[in-house]
Amino acid sequence: xxxxxxxxxxxxxxxxxxxxxxxxxxxxxxxxxxxxxxxxxxxxxxxxxxxxxxxxxxxxxxxxxxxxxxxxxxxxxxxxxxxxxxxxxxxxxxxxxxxxxxxxxxxxxxxxxxxxxxxxxxxxxxxxxxxxxxxxxxxxxxxxxxxxxxxxxxxxxxxxxxxxxxxxxxxxxxxxxxxxxxxxxxxxxxxxxxxxxxxxxxxxxxxxxxxxxxxxxxxxxxxxxxxxxxxxxxxxxxxxxxxxxxxxxxxxxxxxxxxxxxxxxxxxxxxxxxxxxxxxxxxxxxxxxxxxxxxxxxxxxxxxxxxxxxxxxxxxxxxxxxxxxxxxxxxxxxxxxxxxxxxxxxxxxxxxxxxxxxxxxxxxxxxxxxxxxxxxxxxxxxxxxxxxxxxxxxxxxxxxxxxxxxxxxxxxxxxxxxxxxxxxxxxxxxxxxxxxxxxxxxxxxxxxxxxxxxxxxxxxxxxxxxxxxxxxxxxxxxxxxxxxxxxxxxxxxxxxxxxxxxxxxxxxxxxxxxxxxxxxxxxxxxxxxxxxxxxxxxxxxxxxxxxxxxxxxxxxxxxxxxxxxxxxxxxxxxxxxxxxxxxxxxxxxxxxxxxxxxxxxxxxxxxxxxxxxxxxxxx
Numbered sequence: 001x002x003x004x005x006x007x008x009x010x011x012x013x014x015x016x017x018x019x020x021x022x023x024x025x026x027x028x029x030x031x032x033x034x035x036x037x038x039x040x041x042x043x044x045x046x047x048x049x050x051x052x053x054x055x056x057x058x059x060x061x062x063x064x065x066x067x068x069x070x071x072x073x074x075x076x077x078x079x080x081x082x083x084x085x086x087x088x089x090x091x092x093x094x095x096x097x098x099x100x101x102x103x104x105x106x107x108x109x110x111x112x113x114x115x116x117x118x119x120x121x122x123x124x125x126x127x128x129x130x131x132x133x134x135x136x137x138x139x140x141x142x143x144x145x146x147x148x149x150x151x152x153x154x155x156x157x158x159x160x161x162x163x164x165x166x167x168x169x170x171x172x173x174x175x176x177x178x179x180x181x182x183x184x185x186x187x188x189x190x191x192x193x194x195x196x197x198x199x200x201x202x203x204x205x206x207x208x209x210x211x212x213x214x215x216x217x218x219x220x221x222x223x224x225x226x227x228x229x230x231x232x233x234x235x236x237x238x239x240x241x242x243x244x245x246x247x248x249x250x251x252x253x254x255x256x257x258x259x260x261x262x263x264x265x266x267x268x269x270x271x272x273x274x275x276x277x278x279x280x281x282x283x284x285x286x287x288x289x290x291x292x293x294x295x296x297x298x299x300x301x302x303x304x305x306x307x308x309x310x311x312x313x314x315x316x317x318x319x320x321x322x323x324x325x326x327x328x329x330x331x332x333x334x335x336x337x338x339x340x341x342x343x344x345x346x347x348x349x350x351x352x353x354x355x356x357x358x359x360x361x362x363x364x365x366x367x368x369x370x371x372x373x374x375x376x377x378x379x380x381x382x383x384x385x386x387x388x389x390x391x392x393x394x395x396x397x398x399x400x401x402x403x404x405x406x407x408x409x410x411x412x413x414x415x416x417x418x419x420x421x422x423x424x425x426x427x428x429x430x431x432x433x434x435x436x437x438x439x440x441x442x443x444x445x446x447x448x449x450x451x452x453x454x455x456x457x458x459x460x461x462x463x464x465x466x467x468x469x470x471x472x473x474x475x476x477x478x479x480x481x482x483x484x485x486x487x488x489x490x491x492x493x494x495x496x497x498x499x500x501x502x503x504x505x506x507x508x509x510x511x512x513x514x515x516x517x518x519x520x521x522x523x524x525x526x527x528x529x530x531x532x533x534x535x536x537x538x539x540x541x542x543x544x545x546x547x548x549x550x551x552x553x554x555x556x557x558x559x560x561x562x563x564x565x566x567x568x569x570x571x572x573x574x575x576x577x578x579x580x581x582x583x584x585x586x587x588x589x590x591x592x593x594x595x596x597x598x599x600x601x602x603x604x605x606x607x608x609x610x611x612x613x614x615x616x617x618x619x
Contacts, residue, residue, distance in 0.1 A: 007067045014061060015054050017119040022046055022053075025111035045102050056096055057089040064088065079121055086116040151179040153215055155207070155243070157234055158222035159185035159193075159200050162248050166222045167196045181214045204237050211241040221247040239531045284504040288369065288411060289314040295367035296321055297352055297400055298374030300328025303415055305335075306496040307371050312336060318344045320365050323374070324351045352396030355403075362407040369503070372400050373415040375431070382427040386604045387597050393430035398437050398590065405445040413503045414438050414451040416511070421453070422614045429608045429615040436612075439509055440583040448508040452499045456487050468526055472533045476541040478526045481548050486519040502573050511576045 026043055046053075061067065064085040090113045097104060154170060156163045163183060170178045183200040184207055185191075190200045201210050211219065219238045223231060231247070238245050294311050298304040299321030305328070308321055319336075323329040326349050333347040346365065350357045352374045375393050376382055382389040397414065404412045416435055419428030435451045442449040456464070464487075471478045495514065502512040527537040535541045589611050596603050609615050 010067060011058060013123060014066075014120060015058060017123065018054055018057050018116065019050060021112050021115040021119055022050070022108075024115055025108050028111055029105060029107050042104055042108070045104060049097070049100075049102065052096065053093050056092045060089040060092050061085055079125070082121040082124065083117055086113060086120065090116065151177045152217040154178050154180045155182045155184060155211055155214065155216040155219045156180055156198070156222055157184045157204070157207070157219060157238070158226075158248075159183050159187065159190045159195060160222070162224050163222040164195050166220055166248065167198055171196070178218070181216065182210050184210065204234050207234075207237045208240045211243055216241070216243050218244045218246060221245065224248045239528065242536065244534060245532065285500055286314050288504050289316055289500070291315065291317045292368040292410075293318045293320065293366055294369045294371070295361070295365065296371045296373060297323075297396075298372070298415075299323050299347075300325055300332050301373060302492060303496065303499075304371070304373035305332040306492045307373060307499065308332060308336060309339075310493070310496050310500060311371075312340045312343050316343075318346065318365065320346045320348065320361070320367060322348050322350050322352075322361065324349065352400050353391050355399045358399055358403045359406075362403045362409075366407065367404075368410045370400065370404050370409050370412045371415065371499070371503070372397060372412065374400075375415070375434075377417070377427060379419070379425045379427050382430075383425055384601075386426040386601045386608075389426050389430045390593065390597060390604065390608075393427070394433045394437070394590070394593070397434040401438055401441050401449065404447050404449075405441060409447045411503055411506055412438065412447050412449045413499065413506070414449070415499065416451040416453040418453060418455045422616065423612065424616050424618045426605060426608065429612045432612045432615070433608075435511060436586060439511070440586050442509040444583060448506050450502065450506040450508065450510045450512060452502045452512045452514065454490060454495050454498070454514040456489050464522065464525065465529070468529050469533075472530060472535065472541055477544040478530065478541060479544050479546045480523050480526050481546055483523050483545060485522045485548075487522060489520050489525075490514065498573055505573065513574045513576055515574065 026046070064081070066081070066085055090109060093112075094109055156166055163185075167180045170176060170180055180196075180198045183195060183198050184202060184204060185200050186203045188203075191202065193200050201214075207219070210216070219241065221231065221234055221238070223234070226234075235245065235247075289311060294316045296304050296307050296311070296319070299308050300323035304321075304323070308319060309332075311319060321329060321332065321336075329347050329349060333345065336343060336345055348361060350361060352358065352372075374396060376389050401412060401414075403409075414434060417428065417431050419425065420432040420435055421428075423429040423432055435453075438449040438451055441447075468478055498514045502514075505512070523543070526543055530537045530541045530543075533541075537543060593604070593607055593611065596607055605617055609617060
């Protein structure tokens with residue numbers, strides 16, 4: 001009701017201003033003498049047609065949406081709309097006058113066009129101005145009219161279209177209490193220019209200096225089409241300030257290419273990896289997953305659940321999710337059913353250690369593709385309980401692989417780890433044995449057995465990032481094992497995309513190695529995460545060096561010397577040649593290992609050194 005009253009009032013004001021414009025045009029054209037011969041010749045023509053001319057203009061104003069805009073947000077786009085609509089409306093007036101063979105001086109029409117823009121546009125822009133002044137007066141008193149208080153001062157990085165749209169959006173949403181005060185851009189030609197009144201003051205290397213000078217509270221990185229490496233470098237510069245960081249998502253994340261405030265997000269640790277989005281061959285992937293029964297072991301875990309999410313996009317005939325932990329399985333089941341209502345989904349509670357249970361599943365569901373993600377992965381825990389690592393990672397893999405062979409699975413993809421390379425811990429050694437199992441089975445089976453090896457994934461259960469976040473939330477200290485420790489990192493979706501792509505490329509027996517980018521210092525990761533949480537490392541949150549845990553390495557490797565490395569058609573996936581093919585020998589060794597499970601941890605670790613010659617015990 002309130003909106004209708006406002007529209008009626010606006011129509012009445014426009015009608016009055018249109019007629020005022022006519023009268024002013026006559027006054028200007030005839031030098032203020034409306035009683036002269038020329039004026040008395042033309043003025044009655046206007047007066048006789050005033051109602052019709054007003055209705056023509058109002059009708060065209062309505063058709064062009066002049067009464068639909070929220071004029072409290074009026075800006076340059078609305079000014080352009082006013083000018084266009086006024087031009088069309090006055091063209092309508094001229095057309096009407098010509099059709100009725102009534103004449104007015106041409107200068108009158110030109111003056112009316114200019115006066116309409118001035119009067120009608122001025123009313124609308126004045127509405128926004130007086131509304132803002134009234135709001136500031138209410139919130140801050142008379143000082144609020146002169147200077148907005150209590151506002152966050154914003155620096156925009158990026159003087160392109162995205163940066164301009166961010167400035168506009170900040171001004172639209174007055175409730176954010178944000179004021180853009182500076183723009184940063186590496187293009188020297190833009191230095192000194194202004195976007196919506198906000199000056200471009202320097203390049204990325206001036207961020208800290210300008211942030212201090214302008215008393216900036218928050219930095220928004222508005223470079224959605226920038227390469228991830230460039231974004232990372234800018235974030236590193238911005239991290240030298242104490243400002244909160246936000247970022248406009250990459251252009252591939254913005255469906256319509258437009259920027260709005262609701263799409264701004266906090267800078268996350270993933271942005272500091274400097275890795276560009278993975279591009280996969282959707283057609284190739286679809287050819288081996290579409291209309292197939294796909295089984296995922298460990299489907300409730302960090303990697304397994306993401307595999308299920310991504311496979312669901314390729315329309316499998318059925319997705320079978322197997323996990324021993326019912327809570328995780330329940331969560332991903334609900335998520336998949338909510339997001340993929342047409343997906344045929346089976347969620348089964350089972351252990352990969354239970355061969356008979358696995359056989360039941362394979363007989364009933366007849367999977368054609370298997371992703372084996374079930375595994376124990378926590379290095380220190382497995383050092384203390386090597387029996388459990390072997391039961392799950394070695395014999396669990398053997399059970400699933402044998403079922404895949406016995407029941408005619410087409411492809412079997414093992415999720416492996418960089419810790420399998422020259423392992424220094426029992427977890428890594430068991431994953432190397434798992435690789436040996438699938439490489440040797442590939443020699444005797446029609447099933448294509450492959451492994452995909454990669455490093456740490458950000459945010460996975462039990463990984464360093466969630467641990468650091470908890471420690472920061474508790475006020476510290478953040479514990480780092482060694483100041484020089486490095487790890488390869490990848491996001492979970494990126495790793496899984498490449499795993500699925502590797503499965504499409506598999507011919508059998510390969511160990512695919514994912515390009516993990518540059519290794520990251522864990523100390524740098526801790527400092528960056530503290531800064532991104534709004535604190536200063538070693539000032540607000542202490543960092544404590546606690547020493548290497550049992551079985552840990554300072555540096556991880558992705559390939560053994562004897563494996564070699566070959567490129568594939570995907571620039572982020574490499575392949576190592578098979579180095580173990582003797583299934584009979586492996587079976588004999590596994591039988592001995594099975595007997596040793598009932599002995600102590602020491603005997604197990606000693607025998608694992610024999611099975612995996614590259615295993616160098618540290619505990």
